[in-house]
Amino acid sequence: SxxxxxxxxxxxxxxxxxxxxxxxxEGTSNPNLYWYRQAAGRGLQLLFYSVGIGQISxxxxxxxxxxxxxxxQFILSSKKLLLSDSGFYLCxxxxxxxxxxxxxxxxxxxx
Amino acid sequence: xEDVEQSLFLSVREGDSSVINCTYTDSSSxxxxxxxxxxxxxxxxxxxxxxxxxxxxxxxxxxxxxxKDKHLSLRIADTQTGDSAIYFCAESxxxxxxxxxxxxxxxxxxxWP
Numbered sequence: 001s002x003x004x005x006x007x008x009x010x011x012x013x014x015x016x017x018x019x020x021x022x023x024x025x026e027g028t029s030n031p032n033l034y035w036y037r038q039a040a041g042r043g044l045q046l047l048f049y050s051v052g053i054g055q056i057s058x059x060x061x062x063x064x065x066x067x068x069x070x071x072x073q074f075i076l077s078s079k080k081l082l083l084s085d086s087g088f089y090l091c092x093x094x095x096x097x098x099x100x101x102x103x104x105x106x107x108x109x110x111x
Numbered sequence: 112x113e114d115v116e117q118s119l120f121l122s123v124r125e126g127d128s129s130v131i132n133c134t135y136t137d138s139s140s141x142x143x144x145x146x147x148x149x150x151x152x153x154x155x156x157x158x159x160x161x162x163x164x165x166x167x168x169x170x171x172x173x174x175x176x177x178x179k180d181k182h183l184s185l186r187i188a189d190t191q192t193g194d195s196a197i198y199f200c201a202e203s204x205x206x207x208x209x210x211x212x213x214x215x216x217x218x219x220x221x222x223w224p
Binding site: 006043044046049090092097099100101102103104105107 | 141142144146151152153154155156159199203211212214215216217
């Protein structure tokens with residue numbers, strides 16, 4: 001069966017520091033991968049998606065970037081965090097045109 | 112406006128039925144989903160319905176789809192305190208090569224003992 005992991009679970013970072021959040025998927029190959037942010041208003045905002053290694057599409061302009069160095073690894077990064085980057089970051093995977101399955105999330109607090 | 116809309120809050124008494132409603136705008140939706148999010152956790156897929164279906168039942172969960180009104184509902188029978196969570200409605204759209212989902216803002220369900 002497939003599983004999706006996110007690391008770390010919780011992170012507290014100062015403003016201006018770099019960020020690296022990791023998402024890995026097991027038990028499947030060539031998945032679509034997604035990064036979402038869930039802010040205080042609880043809605044889910046799609047940040048990035050990827051249909052293959054090295055293929056990243058950004059949904060909204062922002063302070064963040066994403067990379068997919070391996071088939072089942074998706075990384076969310078920032079060079080300098082802003083206060084507004086605080087939130088709950090969710091990674092998800094799917095096969096094309098199929099259901100999305102979510103990871104446990106990373107809670108980021110920028111102080 | 113939002114593609115998918117939900118009321119933000121719902122409170123019910125334990126043992127009663129809960130009905131969470133959702134409206135969407137795109138008539139080309141293919142699948143419609145319900146996800147559950149418990150505090151501090153990721154989203155858990157509860158159920159989904161294909162757009163050519165009217166109803167789907169899975170144990171205590173019943174999904175009703177009214178395509179004419181673009182209205183989706185999730186009924187939870189015999190609601191328990193463990194059902195307290197945020198419930199998200201989501202749609203996928205025909206023609207989306209990514210299979211992208213469009214989410215509502217979520218309905219916070221509170222179950223009182």
